[in-house]
Amino acid sequence: MRLVATPGQTVGPFFGHALPYDGGHELVSPDNPAAIRLHGRVLDGAGEPVPDALLELWQADAAGIVSREPGSLRRDGRTFTGWGRAGTDDRGRFAFTTVRPGPAVPGAAPYFALTIFARGLLDRLFTRAYLPGEALGSDPLLASIPAERRATLIANPDEVGLRFDVRLQGRDETVFLAYPRD
Amino acid sequence: MTDILDERVPGSSSDDESSTQAQVSEEIRRIAAAHQRSGATENEARLDYPPYRSSILRHPTKDPHRVDPEGIELWAPVFGERDIDPLEADLTVQHGGEPIGERMVVTGRVLDGDGRPVRRQLVEIWQANAGGRYLHERDQHPAALDPNFTGVGRCLTDDEGAYAFTTIKPGPYPWKNHRNAWRPAHIHFSLFGTDFTQRMVTQMYFPGDPLFALDPIYQSIVDPRARERLVATYDHDVTQPEWCTGYRWDIVLTGSHRTLMQAETPS
Ligand SMILES: [Fe+2]
Numbered sequence: 001m002r003l004v005a006t007p008g009q010t011v012g013p014f015f016g017h018a019l020p021y022d023g024g025h026e027l028v029s030p031d032n033p034a035a036i037r038l039h040g041r042v043l044d045g046a047g048e049p050v051p052d053a054l055l056e057l058w059q060a061d062a063a064g065i066v067s068r069e070p071g072s073l074r075r076d077g078r079t080f081t082g083w084g085r086a087g088t089d090d091r092g093r094f095a096f097t098t099v100r101p102g103p104a105v106p107g108a109a110p111y112f113a114l115t116i117f118a119r120g121l122l123d124r125l126f127t128r129a130y131l132p133g134e135a136l137g138s139d140p141l142l143a144s145i146p147a148e149r150r151a152t153l154i155a156n157p158d159e160v161g162l163r164f165d166v167r168l169q170g171r172d173e174t175v176f177l178a179y180p181r182d
Numbered sequence: 183m184t185d186i187l188d189e190r191v192p193g194s195s196s197d198d199e200s201s202t203q204a205q206v207s208e209e210i211r212r213i214a215a216a217h218q219r220s221g222a223t224e225n226e227a228r229l230d231y232p233p234y235r236s237s238i239l240r241h242p243t244k245d246p247h248r249v250d251p252e253g254i255e256l257w258a259p260v261f262g263e264r265d266i267d268p269l270e271a272d273l274t275v276q277h278g279g280e281p282i283g284e285r286m287v288v289t290g291r292v293l294d295g296d297g298r299p300v301r302r303q304l305v306e307i308w309q310a311n312a313g314g315r316y317l318h319e320r321d322q323h324p325a326a327l328d329p330n331f332t333g334v335g336r337c338l339t340d341d342e343g344a345y346a347f348t349t350i351k352p353g354p355y356p357w358k359n360h361r362n363a364w365r366p367a368h369i370h371f372s373l374f375g376t377d378f379t380q381r382m383v384t385q386m387y388f389p390g391d392p393l394f395a396l397d398p399i400y401q402s403i404v405d406p407r408a409r410e411r412l413v414a415t416y417d418h419d420v421t422q423p424e425w426c427t428g429y430r431w432d433i434v435l436t437g438s439h440r441t442l443m444q445a446e447t448p449s
Contacts, residue, residue: 001297003434006411007226007403009385010234012370014316018308018334019372045239058378060254070262073304073336083259104253113254115381120236122227122402124383125246141249168240178246179255179379181295181437 008123013052015117016087020054023075025086027057027098034062036161038112038129039095042088044120045169049092053118055166057084057096064102064110100131100162109135109142112155116166125176129155129164149175201235201360203396209233210401217404225408233398235359251439255378261304261338271337273309273349274330281331283312283350285426288386288414291343294375295437299343306372307335307347314353314367323355348426354393366393366400373433380435387413388429 011019028035038057042050059082060066067082075081086094101110111128128141130153136142142150152174155162167174210233217224229241274281288307292300310316310333313325317332335347354367368385375381387400394400403409411434420428 002437003293003295003297004225004408004411005295005436006382006384006433007408008382009227009370009402009412010237010399011383012385012399014310014318014321015308015370016320017316017318017332018306018370045243048239050240056381058254058257058259066254066257068257068260070260071264072259073261073265081259082254101254108253111254113378115378117383118240120234120238120240122229122231122234122237122241122399124381125242126379126381141247144249145247169243173242173244175244176242176246177249179251179436179439180248181439 010119010122011054011117013119015054016052020085020087021073025084025094025096026075027059027082027084027096028080029077030097032099034099035097036100037095038098038155038162038164039093039160040163040165041092042094042116042118042166043092043168047170049088049090050118050120050168051088051090051092053088053092053094053116053121053166055086055088055094055117056115057086057098058082058113058115059098059101060104060110062099062102064104066104103135107135107138109133109139111153112164114166118168121168125168126179127166127174127176128153129162131155131162132157145175199358199361203360203362206233206360206363206398207396210395210398214401214404224403224405227402228404231398231402234402237402251377251379256440258303258374258376258378258380261374262302263338265304266336266338270335271347273333273335273347276332277330279330281311281328281350283328283331285348286351287346287348287420287422287426287428288369288431289344289346289420289428290414290431290433292339292345292373292433292435293343294380294435298438299341300339300375300435301341301343303339303374303376304372305337305339305345307349307369309333309349309352309369310355312350312353314355316355325353325355351388351427354391359398364393364396366391366397371433373435375435375438377438377440379439382435384433385412386431389413389416
């Protein structure tokens, strides 16, 4: 039986007391020796920050293993659940404390899966933030994207970890993904 | 304090309160007419929908890149009993007293695109109070806050994919998309499936709302049959004697990409 999916709608302006929660952006403790920050900004078509966006991060652990553990909403400080949520601030900035994901299969290019919600955005967007590195050269998704847009999917190393900006529109618009089944 | 409802964007005339409802309604009508002429089926909200002024600079202009999900994208996060207090499903008992408004139960099932129940998965809701006011520092609507109502709920679906919340009926509220703009009463829903690709956030509406035709967010789903999927049904079997009214609303996520072989554990 095939059913038609219920349509999405914008998250609106008033999710701030409902969706973000304490510790949501910390997939690991900042004290974890492997901890990095995955951070960036969400920008609109005029290059202005989007202060009312929400990002969700879903990733494998450092060994490439997909966690099947509950506890993302009430973290115990030990279990890696692979999932987190972070709102943007007044300057459109977001940050997660996490670890670099390992490859899903040996040799594959590892990436963070991201979902983006915002006021003004009528449905959620999906994208990937790839770790920089040699494996990128053989990634089938990156190979299928025009060269000039590929960089929008690759996180850049900086002094605290990895930087990844999301541009909703315009020049350097982030490549967003759809997962059609048929 | 900055008013987030002031939709004006610096250097842009795209967001302002200078439009009237008549102008916005005319834009809505033209887009709907063009859609009808096209004969196409559209089951999702349009990201590019200018009557919703704040979408103008926030919609991607390029088509999404189609990709077969792999690795992490074939899995969704797991939530469990430890993530949620059962009391979070009752928005009327989170304070010392009863909130003002029409007490109601909203219940339904979360299914995937193949009709399978989405079991033991997280459902989150948030809403305005009976007067149309959110407990949010940036809500400037001069309606009363209700000290007994936060308007936030969570639950896990059961083994049949069913969820249920006890809450009060939210009021419609004004926003500054255009002059005299009002949102139809709605409850925001956040849903997860079994795959990352099924993640979605939407809004549930109430039958017969006179604001439907005027609301650019509801109308951004240009196909009437598709947007009617967001309207709950009054269900007298859910209504409880001497206690509360009842509404039923089922949610269908997109289809899972996982094969049966992959159904239980990640490789
Ligand atoms: Fe709302």
